[in-house]
Amino acid sequence: MSWASTIPVTIALCWMLTPEVMVRLGNGVGEGGLFFLALIAGAALVSGLVVIVIRQPGLQTGHGYEPTAVLLRGLGRRPAAILTAGRTSLAVLLPAGLLVSAGYAFNEVFVHWFPNFGFSFILLAGIVLLHLAGERTAQTMQPVFVTTALGCLFLLLPAGLADWRSAATAPETVQTSLTLSTALSPLLLFLGYDGPSSDNRDQRRPALVAIAIGALLFLALGLVALHTVAAARLAESTLPHMLVAREIAGQPGRLLMGGAVIAGVAGAVNGLFLMTGRSLADLAGHGLLPAVAGRPVMMRVYPVLFAGLIGVCLMTGLAGHEILEDLIEAALLLWLAHVAGLCFAVGRIAKKSDRPTTLPPLLASGLGLLVLSFCLLLAFTHDQVLVTICFCGAIPALVLPFSAIWPAKPPEIPQNSGRNSNP
Amino acid sequence: MNKLLVLILTLCSFSFSSALAADVKLMEKEELQGLLGTKDLVVLDVRAGMDWSTSELKIKGAHRADGADFNTWAEKYPKNGKLVLYCA
Numbered sequence: 001m002s003w004a005s006t007i008p009v010t011i012a013l014c015w016m017l018t019p020e021v022m023v024r025l026g027n028g029v030g031e032g033g034l035f036f037l038a039l040i041a042g043a044a045l046v047s048g049l050v051v052i053v054i055r056q057p058g059l060q061t062g063h064g065y066e067p068t069a070v071l072l073r074g075l076g077r078r079p080a081a082i083l084t085a086g087r088t089s090l091a092v093l094l095p096a097g098l099l100v101s102a103g104y105a106f107n108e109v110f111v112h113w114f115p116n117f118g119f120s121f122i123l124l125a126g127i128v129l130l131h132l133a134g135e136r137t138a139q140t141m142q143p144v145f146v147t148t149a150l151g152c153l154f155l156l157l158p159a160g161l162a163d164w165r166s167a168a169t170a171p172e173t174v175q176t177s178l179t180l181s182t183a184l185s186p187l188l189l190f191l192g193y194d195g196p197s198s199d200n201r202d203q204r205r206p207a208l209v210a211i212a213i214g215a216l217l218f219l220a221l222g223l224v225a226l227h228t229v230a231a232a233r234l235a236e237s238t239l240p241h242m243l244v245a246r247e248i249a250g251q252p253g254r255l256l257m258g259g260a261v262i263a264g265v266a267g268a269v270n271g272l273f274l275m276t277g278r279s280l281a282d283l284a285g286h287g288l289l290p291a292v293a294g295r296p297v298m299m300r301v302y303p304v305l306f307a308g309l310i311g312v313c314l315m316t317g318l319a320g321h322e323i324l325e326d327l328i329e330a331a332l333l334l335w336l337a338h339v340a341g342l343c344f345a346v347g348r349i350a351k352k353s354d355r356p357t358t359l360p361p362l363l364a365s366g367l368g369l370l371v372l373s374f375c376l377l378l379a380f381t382h383d384q385v386l387v388t389i390c391f392c393g394a395i396p397a398l399v400l401p402f403s404a405i406w407p408a409k410p411p412e413i414p415q416n417s418g419r420n421s422n423p
Numbered sequence: 424m425n426k427l428l429v430l431i432l433t434l435c436s437f438s439f440s441s442a443l444a445a446d447v448k449l450m451e452k453e454e455l456q457g458l459l460g461t462k463d464l465v466v467l468d469v470r471a472g473m474d475w476s477t478s479e480l481k482i483k484g485a486h487r488a489d490g491a492d493f494n495t496w497a498e499k500y501p502k503n504g505k506l507v508l509y510c511a
Binding site: 019097100101104105108109116238239242318319320321322323324325 | 470471472473474475476477478479480511
């Protein structure tokens with residue numbers, strides 16, 4: 001496998017290797033034990049099925065795979081704009097939260113005297129510099145971040161599995177209750193497979209490989225966590241992954257997990273900037289944003305804009321407010337809604353098509369309904385349901401007036417609209 | 424955590440007035456370490472949101488409190504003890 005062919009896999013993995021996912025995994029395993037791991041396996045299968053449906057080669061345009069184009073063909077202009085804008089909110093909110101995690105990991109695990117926020121800003125600035133150097137540079141660095149995070153985790157796992165064989169080290173298992181929101185959450189852990197790609201080859205394979213890697217990692221980490229730390233402690237901890245790393249290998253374990261956290265955050269921020277910048281360029285390419293938003297130079301401008309907004313969030317102390325976690329949850333649900341929208345769009349495209357398709361339209365629509373049901377259930381079982389509803393409602397409220405005044409005639413897709421030929 | 428910023432309010436002379444701001448002192452982590460375990464000490468972790476949840480290092484026995492909600496914790500904890508707030 002060449003370096004270039006690993007790029008789409010590592011972009012699809014960008015969210016799966018974040019500390020946020022590690023926390024959800026640790027808490028979930030603590031609450032539900034082996035049953036939660038079975039739910040993870042089920043979520044991996046559903047996510048794989050979604051990939052097979054939404055990334056069919058027949059849906060690719062001459063520019064590769066464009067989710068915006070699929071939404072536009074299947075659902076129309078306004079739903080396409082709303083769903084893409086909803087996912088765009090993640091590029092600001094999620095990095096803000098993740099950079100806080102990376103800052104604390106650096107300060108508490110590696111260099112105690114270095115201010116945590118200082119490190120968060122340095123990491124953010126480093127990623128912006130990569131994007132200023134060009135989209136290709138940012139893409140090339142993505143496998144470096146992701147393989148570093150994976151390497152740290154896979155170095156920890158053998159030690160954990162060795163401990164597991166020794167019955168004497170198994171902690172006392174206290175059964176805790178699995179809440180509905182935790183039971184529904186595994187589908188969120190695999191997000192990242194719906195991103196755009198400029199590659200004209202079959203785009204199902206890299207996304208499926210990413211899901212398979214994620215599933216194997218989650219199952220292995222979950223099993224090791226269950227056999228090294230008591231379930232109740234895992235369920236209650238705000239950093240269960242650090243707890244597990246410390247139990248497995250002490251200070252070296254913390255160093256490895258700290259490295260995985262920082263590399264995972266770098267990969268997530270870089271990956272989200274790449275995916276979101278490309279989505280905005282695609283929106284412009286299809287006339288849903290002014291043509292200027294699709295110019296190649298904008299692939300350098302977007303990360304600067306995102307970083308500016310993230311910087312404002314951090315400097316105004318948003319990280320110290322409970323609302324940031326609620327907003328991230330809402331943005332993740334919008335990401336899941338984007339996936340559901342893609343499934344519905346594919347269902348409608350297949351239904352309208354004269355040509356026989358390999359996948360029945362009902363399968364796509366059924367998957368869309370399933371994902372949307374999970375999305376709604378997660379929204380209504382969240383502690384701060386009002387924040388979630390307000391945030392999710394704010395996106396169409398912002399997008400619809402814009403789409404009403406924007407000329408209905410779609411402009412021609414600009415040549416080389418922020419895309420390049422790789423990976 | 425090296426430069427642990429600690430706000431200390433000596434509640435021995437506690438009177439609920441804004442004039443107390445002049446008595447707010449900073450404490451180094453070494454000083455707090457020496458006090459940990461003493462009977463009249465209450466440590467309040469006033470970090471919130473992800474500042475709290477993403478930090479691995481938490482002082483054992485510290486109570487979580489909203490730093491801005493002065494009235495609640497001023498009423499809750501003994502006024503003749505030493506109250507230490509930490510936020511980083």
